[in-house]
Amino acid sequence: MSNALTHIPTRTLNSQDYKTLVLSALGGALEFYDFIIFVFFSMTISHLFFPNDMPAWLSQVQTFGIFAAGYLIRPLGGIVMAHFGDRLGRKKMFTLSILLMALPTLFIGCLPTYINIGILAPVLLLLMRLCQGLAVGGEVPGAWTFVAEHVPKNKIGLACGILTSGLSLGILLGSLVSTAMNKFLSSEQIIDWGWRIPFIIGGIFGLIAMYLRRWLKETPIFLEIQKRKQQELSKKIPVITVLTQYLPQTILSMLLTWVLSAGIMVIMLMTPILLQKQFGYSPIDALQGNILAIIGLIISCTFYGMMMDKFSIGNVLFIGCFIAAIMIIIFYFSLDNPHILFITYSLTGFSIGIVGSFSYFMVKVFPAQIRYSGVSFSFNMAYAIAGGITPLLISFFSDFVSKMAPAIYVAGLFCLGAFIGLFLLINNNCQKYLAKDME
Template sequence: MTQAIPTTPALASPERRLGARDIQTLLLASLGGALEFYDFVVFIFFALPLSHLFFPQDTAPWLAQLQVYGIFAAGYLARPLGGIVMAHFGDRQGRKRMFTLSVFLMALPTLAIGLLPVYDNVGLLAPWLLLILRVVQGVAIGGEVPGAWVFVAEHAPRGRVGFACACLTSGLTAGILIGSLTAAWINHHLAPAQVLAWGWRVPFLLGGVFGFIAVWLRRWLSETPVFAQLRERKALSRELPLRNVLAGHGGGVALSMAVTWMLTAAILVLILMLPNLVQKSFGIAPDTAFLGNSIAAFGLGVGCIAFGWLVDRIGAAWALLLGSVALVMVTYALFGDLAAGGAHFLPLYALTGFLVGTVAVVPTIMVAAFPAPIRYSGISFAYNVAYAVFGASTATLIGYLAERAGRMAPAHYVAITAVVSVVASLWLLAKRKGAGELAD
């Protein structure tokens, strides 16, 4: 049983294997997405040096780090703005244009962060500049991720949507692996004083260059067949696409926001924040923390592909249910081992990364929740608003809870969001059983 994009028969791609053109589209979209995602997430890997450099020296370490997490969270708060605007034009004028614009808007501020003066140079202007550039990054990523999922899903043949979206998601998460490897290399080869002096700038400067490479790569992509047929048939949304989303697809919005909460918690807590958390809360050495993170990020990429394959065989609802339950189990196993001394940290973190690959099910569910004329706007609104609410609060909340509410607090938070996904998957199964929706 497979997942299909709910559209009219005239707009549905025939069921076939992925061809050479499909694979080229996947590779170009994934590589460009990986470079852009690297630009967005590398910020948190260097949260500790940024907290020292962009705030007064007499600021308490926990408060400085909390302030950096606040600036990190600002990028999430800005996502709905970029997502809604880009999605509007993506539904009206084409997916490809916005797909290219988003990566360009990411490259510029990333490069600029690498050139910023620090607090000792310009005082309070330093954190304000960092905040402004982070907001621009948020605007860019707000259009990138939903646009990437829509772009790839509408290129994929029916019956291969789950795998195609998962490959794209795996490509996006490869940006996390690149960022993790970069952080691991810098922390291993440079002394802490060197990292503070200039080493922290290197990943941002590289990210700016990577971003412009991604802009060039996306010149070779073509418009999606689904949008091309919509335009040819003059079936594009004549009204404001977002108005149609809110007026007639509230259920799809609610479902998409629910599963996005699990996605934000899994990625933010278990992949992006954990290297810093295990150093501060469990005394894990920086080299070991970032090595484990690199292994987990690799496992995440493999896990995404595995869960995408599973979606096309057993359906998105079952894949989400199984993955969410397994994720709860391994998260508690990982944190329990850390509390006991971390003897099995590396293999458990690798398994955790693989099961975080459950997030690859999320785009297939969201693609199926909205019809083609308003798909970009529907996904972008639900995903970015949810990410703004949950992503912005998660970074600061986990940073606070780790200091004040016990070392297992992050695991409890991830478990709560996974339970929400379990409920969403059970609702999908009940809906499919009752009405045959979302199934071939």
């Protein structure tokens, strides 16, 4: 394309950049908290929203199925919100997504249970999860696109890493709330009314975050597109352009998302439950170990983002994913020794932080006119497939095949991530894939 857009010149981060990063990360943290708090209370929800005479394993699988439904609907929300984000602006969709997350979360905290309204209870729960899935489908890709187009090109990795750390902070908030609930409330109190508190809190804080986002400004790159009227690519539906002209970039982004989904969903979200069910850990020990792992993840996401700004994409991916695969195996095969749980879990959380650099690749390989749609389609489509089947597969194989099934699954996928890094190294660190405005 002639007169290609140029990115913000190389410079240091200024006060406006920091405000953008803080508000984006804070909103992302609260929205991600709203989306994942469900899994921390999945055992309670399975008890309350399904018949008591249903086998425990079946109600648990059905609860994970409702959780997975939020992932399956993500592509639709992502495609629609990204379409208008590429046409009307990043900020408008970025703000709308958090409203669409906050309200269903608040409603979940107020839902009647199975004993009150019967089969309608899980149906309403499913409906709320679908609404959450629509919202988060636009939030995460929109956030990465938003910050990447605000900061100077030599700080894109750092910005994406900080934002992913913010999303991870949402998981930490969920784990902290869950730990506090288990520590200060009895099992009967949690079942009676306590489980509602995390959802109500999340909904309220989500609305506050939406208000704070009004202080954000539209990205300079999108404003430049509007100013120059450079809409050649946008004459088509953006997602069609993504699939017809940027298929290699899309496939690689989807594969990296598959790796990311396994690391976050299995190691961070499902492992506390598996530690209790499969390895006999107490809820407090499992959740405290999870908190340490998430802290490691938060630190590591920013670290690996910085590494992307300093070294080649291929090198960082290859080394980071290989280390993560090794640590996952060590962690799971050492679970028979409870004395080192906190050490191995925290180190594994840090190693998983390589996923914080994946968004750097995604925002760099799609041009500005379709960037939101490219990142959104790749990320959400892969996450819908992986997120939809992973909880069910892990739950089934852990119960009926091997307790080590999660380790084998996730470590195998991080080996795939290392292979992608090697592929990029062989192909001159994907220089031929980079968008002009991101070179």
